[in-house]
Amino acid sequence: MGLAAQVSVTPLVFALAWSLVSRAYNLPSVAELAGAIAEMVRSGTYLHDILVSSIRGLAGFFVGFGLGSLTGMLTGRYVRFFLAVGGLLLFLRWTPVLALLPITVRVAGIGEGPKIFLIAWACYFISWTYTHVAVAGLNPAYVWWSDSLGLSVIARFWKVYAPAVAPTLVGGARVALAVAMIVVVAAEFSGTFQEGFFRDGLGYRISRAVETNRNDINVSCIITLGLLGIALDFLLVQFVKRGLRRLTGIDFYRVEG
Amino acid sequence: MGGGLVVENLAVRYGQALAVDSLSFTVNDETVVLFGPSGCGKTTVLKAILGVTGSGVETQGSILLGGQPIGCEAGAVGMVFQGPVLPAWLTVYDLCRIGCNIGSLPSAERHRRIVHTLDRFGLSGLERRYPYQLSGGQKQRVALAVALLNEPRILLLDEPTTFLDGMARIDAWDFIERNVRSVGIPIIAVSHDPAEALRLADRILVLSSPAAVRSEIRVPFPHPRTEEFARGGAYWDLYERLTSSFS
Numbered sequence: 001m002g003l004a005a006q007v008s009v010t011p012l013v014f015a016l017a018w019s020l021v022s023r024a025y026n027l028p029s030v031a032e033l034a035g036a037i038a039e040m041v042r043s044g045t046y047l048h049d050i051l052v053s054s055i056r057g058l059a060g061f062f063v064g065f066g067l068g069s070l071t072g073m074l075t076g077r078y079v080r081f082f083l084a085v086g087g088l089l090l091f092l093r094w095t096p097v098l099a100l101l102p103i104t105v106r107v108a109g110i111g112e113g114p115k116i117f118l119i120a121w122a123c124y125f126i127s128w129t130y131t132h133v134a135v136a137g138l139n140p141a142y143v144w145w146s147d148s149l150g151l152s153v154i155a156r157f158w159k160v161y162a163p164a165v166a167p168t169l170v171g172g173a174r175v176a177l178a179v180a181m182i183v184v185v186a187a188e189f190s191g192t193f194q195e196g197f198f199r200d201g202l203g204y205r206i207s208r209a210v211e212t213n214r215n216d217i218n219v220s221c222i223i224t225l226g227l228l229g230i231a232l233d234f235l236l237v238q239f240v241k242r243g244l245r246r247l248t249g250i251d252f253y254r255v256e257g
Numbered sequence: 258m259g260g261g262l263v264v265e266n267l268a269v270r271y272g273q274a275l276a277v278d279s280l281s282f283t284v285n286d287e288t289v290v291l292f293g294p295s296g297c298g299k300t301t302v303l304k305a306i307l308g309v310t311g312s313g314v315e316t317q318g319s320i321l322l323g324g325q326p327i328g329c330e331a332g333a334v335g336m337v338f339q340g341p342v343l344p345a346w347l348t349v350y351d352l353c354r355i356g357c358n359i360g361s362l363p364s365a366e367r368h369r370r371i372v373h374t375l376d377r378f379g380l381s382g383l384e385r386r387y388p389y390q391l392s393g394g395q396k397q398r399v400a401l402a403v404a405l406l407n408e409p410r411i412l413l414l415d416e417p418t419t420f421l422d423g424m425a426r427i428d429a430w431d432f433i434e435r436n437v438r439s440v441g442i443p444i445i446a447v448s449h450d451p452a453e454a455l456r457l458a459d460r461i462l463v464l465s466s467p468a469a470v471r472s473e474i475r476v477p478f479p480h481p482r483t484e485e486f487a488r489g490g491a492y493w494d495l496y497e498r499l500t501s502s503f504s
Contacts, residue, residue, distance in 0.1 A: 141342040144309040148338075149356055149407065150331030159355055163346040 028216040033223065036216035045200060049221070050228060053184050053202040056112070058232070060119020061180040065173055068124040072131025082132070093125040098186050105190050112198055115187035122183045123176040130172025134165035158247060170240050177236055181229050202228075260323045261285040262306070262411055262443055267318035269301050269310055276301045277468040279318075284411070288444040290458035291468075292451075294503055298468030299447040300339070303413045306445070307334050322410060332358070335409030339416045341400035343388040349375070349399055350384040356403035370406065378402045378436060394425045394432075401437055412437065414446040418453060427484060430456045434481040451499040455492060456482055463502045474498060 015030050022029050028036070040046035071089070075082035097118055108114040142164055146156040188203025202221045209218035262284040269277040276298040282289070291299045304310050306320055308328045320327040327334065343352060353371040362370070375381050378398045388396055397417065404412060417433065418426045430453065437444065448454045454461050458476050465471040474495060478486050486492060 139342075140311070141338055141340065142344060144304065144307065144336075145338060145342045145344075147309050148307055148334060148336040148404070148413075149358060151355065151358060155355065155358065159347070159351075160344055164344065 032216045033220050036220040049200050049202045049205050057180045057184040060116045061123050061177050064120035064123025065127045065176050068127025069131045072128045073135050076132040076135025097122040110191040118187050119180045119183045122179045126176040127172050134168035263321045265319045270315040275467045280469050284443045287459040288457050290454040290461045291447045292454045292461050293464035297464050297466035332407040333410045335404035336413040337400045337404050348385050352403050356406040374402050393421045394428050397429050411443045451496050
């Protein structure tokens with residue numbers, strides 16, 4: 001199914017399925033959801049919430065992905081470094097990020113720092129794992145081949161090693177971004193300041209809707225988060241495709257097989 | 258000493274396991290085949306010559322190319338790896354451009370050299386193709402072209418036709434005979450196939466395991482060798498010697 005067909009068919013399928021589910025479980029209808037979104041748009045909270053949650057999610061994602069990828073390159077490339085820090089990283093990877101939420105709020109409050117820290121924490125370990133596996137699993141024949149051709153460090157990095165590990169890294173980035181948008185909601189559940197630009201967010205709006213028994217706003221925000229995730233994922237892939245083509249001169253997303 | 262390769266008392270050890278045991282041989286302007294059973298250390302010898310045995314591997318002995326320790330000159334050793342190794346994200350032209358990277362060639366001259374090589378290797382028109390779009394024989398020719406574009410002083414071939422079958426192997430042997438030998442540099446090929454060894458080699462070094470020269474066989478047949486040379490009795494005598502050397 002092509003992209004155009006997916007874009008046109010998916011909302012219809014969802015609306016039909018939601019109509020059946022909403023009747024069965026006494027949830028807001030499609031029309032009520034549309035009305036809730038219109039209400040939020042009129043009040044000015046809708047776009048603001050989307051913007052704030054996106055900024056939080058992306059900030060945490062970039063911090064976590066950057067540090068996680070760097071650590072993964074080091075642990076994947078240098079066995080001794082992995083032996084030194086791998087155990088600790090594996091232990092921390094299995095500490096559930098959502099379980100850290102209460103203690104993070106207790107230690108650092110409900111400001112932006114703790115929220116971005118939690119998102120970055122979640123993204124860090126995903127990015128570290130993917131990058132470590134990609135770098136450690138790099139086909140040694142590519143290294144020998146580069147050696148045999150006398151390639152410079154820069155040429156072998158951009159032309160050989162980076163494209164070799166990039167598909168796995170991009171996969172890790174997409175998973176990390178998805179998790180970032182999950183954690184951003186949880187982090188916003190912890191509360192936000194009532195003033196300033198970063199006062200709300202979609203997660204905060206959901207928690208308020210639950211408190212005020214506004215299921216229409218609750219479900220509308222959940223749907224919005226799904227659409228926002230698709231949009232951010234699309235932008236990430238486009239960014240990576242174009243960025244890699246510019247950096248390496250290789251259009252390796254065209255490569256099949 | 259000329260531009261030849263001199264390997265003296267080469268020993269390679271992976272931890273406790275000895276892969277190459279005091280191996281000595283020389284290669285001048287000729288094709289030498291290292292012949293031995295799988296796992297006897299043939300490829301390790303090529304990696305040692307290329308200088309890529311890897312960390313944690315103990316290498317002893319000396320390897321000189323033209324009287325100088327190997328590794329002093331980037332791109333002096335060209336190698337075609339088993340498989341062959343062709344990164345899937347690079348087109349034929351990109352692979353050649355990467356292969357043609359030593360020195361400060363002007364881009365026009367580099368392009369001219371690549372076009373000339375692709376033409377000589379029968380690869381014209383395939384410049385924009387990716388490796389997965391090539392046949393096995395075409396991949397092999399691309400790998401050879403990439404390895405030769407830097408004009409190396411010695412060429413290493415690691416089981417050059419193992420991944421080919423039937424007529425593709427015979428075509429590849431013909432191609433190496435006519436287009437690679439004519440470059441005029443020493444060639445060391447690794448093989449465990451008697452037919453391949455006899456087709457390509459001026460000399461065959463039969464290796465024991467771990468790799469050490471057990472015996473040397475001179476192959477007296479003139480080049481270029483075609484399929485017809487395999488019909489003579491002398492050929493089958495040598496074939497028999499090689500196959501019995503495994504037992």
